[in-house]
Amino acid sequence: MRLLHIFLALLIMASMSRAQPPVGPTTCPVPKDKCEEACNVRCSQKGHKKRCLFYCNHCCGWCQCVPPGYVGEHKDCCPCYRDWKKQTGEPKCP
Numbered sequence: 001m002r003l004l005h006i007f008l009a010l011l012i013m014a015s016m017s018r019a020q021p022p023v024g025p026t027t028c029p030v031p032k033d034k035c036e037e038a039c040n041v042r043c044s045q046k047g048h049k050k051r052c053l054f055y056c057n058h059c060c061g062w063c064q065c066v067p068p069g070y071v072g073e074h075k076d077c078c079p080c081y082r083d084w085k086k087q088t089g090e091p092k093c094p
Contacts, residue, residue: 026065028077035060043094045070052094059084059093 039056046052063080075082
């Protein structure tokens with residue numbers, strides 16, 4: 001039983017280490033105090049705007065960048081934002 005607890009703890013720690021991507025160089029930086037502004041533009045044409053803004057602001061706060069344009073466009077300028085995935089493998093950042 002103790003071995004099972006240790007295994008589960010290690011599994012949880014391993015999944016948490018992949019939960020947030022490393023912050024790397026970006027060509028579209030956004031200061032943390034400008035995330036809301038940049039995300040308002042990024043999510044302006046999204047149907048589920050509230051959810052889009054939540055994830056965009058979360059990603060911007062961590063990666064300190066928001067790609068220009070609307071959801072799904074120009075993600076190459078920010079590898080952290082582009083490569084951050086949900087557990088299901090879908091992109092986390094809009």
